[in-house]
Structure formats: C-alpha cells, structure tokens
Amino acid sequence: MLPLSFVILDKFKKQYRVVPSHDNSDNLKRFNVLLGHVPIGYLSYHFESSQVLYIDDFHIRHDAILFPSLWWDMIVVKIYLPSLKWQKHNFQGRGIGTAMLEFVAEHARSISVKRIEGQLKPHDLNANPNLPDWYRRRGFTVEGNKISLAL
Ligand SMILES: CC(C)(COP(=O)(O)OP(=O)(O)OC[C@H]1O[C@@H](n2cnc3c(N)ncnc32)[C@H](O)[C@@H]1OP(=O)(O)O)[C@@H](O)C(=O)NCCC(=O)NCCS
Numbered sequence: 001m002l003p004l005s006f007v008i009l010d011k012f013k014k015q016y017r018v019v020p021s022h023d024n025s026d027n028l029k030r031f032n033v034l035l036g037h038v039p040i041g042y043l044s045y046h047f048e049s050s051q052v053l054y055i056d057d058f059h060i061r062h063d064a065i066l067f068p069s070l071w072w073d074m075i076v077v078k079i080y081l082p083s084l085k086w087q088k089h090n091f092q093g094r095g096i097g098t099a100m101l102e103f104v105a106e107h108a109r110s111i112s113v114k115r116i117e118g119q120l121k122p123h124d125l126n127a128n129p130n131l132p133d134w135y136r137r138r139g140f141t142v143e144g145n146k147i148s149l150a151l
Pocket residue numbers: 057058059060061091092093094095096097098099118119120121124125128131134137
C-alpha cells in the first residue's frame with residue numbers, strides 16, 4: 001500500500017507533492033505532480049511483470065495555470081483586476097522530470113522491480129529531438145524508440 005503523498009524537489013529546492021492517482025487500477029497507475037493543489041505533471045505506468053515497470057506516459061506541463069490559492073485572493077483579483085489573464089507557467093527545465101524519474105526508480109526498487117521500460121512517442125520526439133539524450137543522461141539505454149533502465 002502506497003503512502004498518500006511524497007515530496008520531490010526541483011533544482012531550486014522548491015517542493016512538489018507526488019500523489020498516486022485515486023483511480024489507479026491493477027492495469028494502469030499514475031503519479032500526479034502537484035504544486036499546492038495545482039497539477040503540473042504526471043507519470044503513468046503499468047507493470048509488464050513483477051520485474052518490469054513500464055512508463056506509458058510522462059509529462060511536465062509548460063502551460064500550467066496557477067490560480068490564487070485562497071478564495072479571498074481570488075475575490076480580490078476578480079474585483080480589482082478584472083482584465084487580468086491567468087498567467088501560464090512553464091514547469092519544464094526545472095529538474096522536476098529528473099526528480100520524478102528518480103522517485104519512480106526508487107519506488108520500483110522498493111518493490112523489487114528490476115527494470116524500467118518505455119517507448120518514445122513520435123510526437124514527443126518531434127517536439128524534442130533531444131529526448132533520447134535526455135534519457136541517456138539519466139542512465140537509460142535508448143535503442144530505436146525503446147528506453148530501459150536496469151535498477
Ligand atoms: C521530457 C520531460 C518529461 C522532462 O521533464 P523536465 O522537468 O522538463 O526535465 P528536467 O528539468 O529534469 O530536464 C530538462 C532538460 O532540458 C534542459 N532545459 C533547459 N531549459 C529548458 C526549458 N526551458 N524547457 C525544457 N528543458 C530545458 C535542462 O537543462 C535539462 O537538460 P539536461 O539533461 O542537460 O540536464 C518534459 O520536458 C516533458 O513533459 N516534455 C513533453 C512530453 C514528453 O516529451 N514526455 C516524455 C515522454 S517519454
């Protein structure tokens with residue numbers, strides 16, 4: 001049984017909560033990354049076997065909208081700044097993805113999983129041709145579009 005939430009840090013030592021999704025099933029599981037209560041990323045996965053954790057999807061948002069955290073703030077913003085557009089925040093490139101991979105590797109080790117696997121999707125590769133190198137720098141082997149990390 002997983003604890004309700006964990007904490008990871010980005011490279012500026014800012015804290016994010018990692019929370020297992022409540023609709024996790026035996027077939028598909030997901031960790032959500034939250035700043036306060038705002039979802040800023042997720043990693044979904046399943047177990048290919050008791051030894052292999054397979055990453056299905058992994059995303060850190062570049063367009064998260066941070067609403068004021070308190071109702072009071074929201075009312076003040078609404079009354080005094082009606083034309084204010086909610087600002088989009090880019091959470092990529094802050095080390096959160098790296099921290100998530102380390103977190104998932106640690107979680108996998110703790111339940112005796114021996115390998116993490118996944119597949120690079122064409123649209124992610126088109127958007128970021130450096131993705132294979134990003135994984136290699138984090139210890140993964142990349143062959144074609146397949147990634148794997150021995151634990
Ligand atoms: C791939 C992804 C998960 C990485 O997460 P992240 O939090 O951005 O990763 P990190 O901050 O830990 O590392 C970002 C890398 O890009 C560099 N970077 C610098 N500025 C950046 C920016 N503005 N945006 C993105 N990356 C930047 C960092 O220096 C780092 O490079 P490094 O390997 O030399 O350290 C994330 O970018 C993402 O969700 N991309 C879109 C979906 C995707 O491709 N998912 C992968 C599916 S397999």
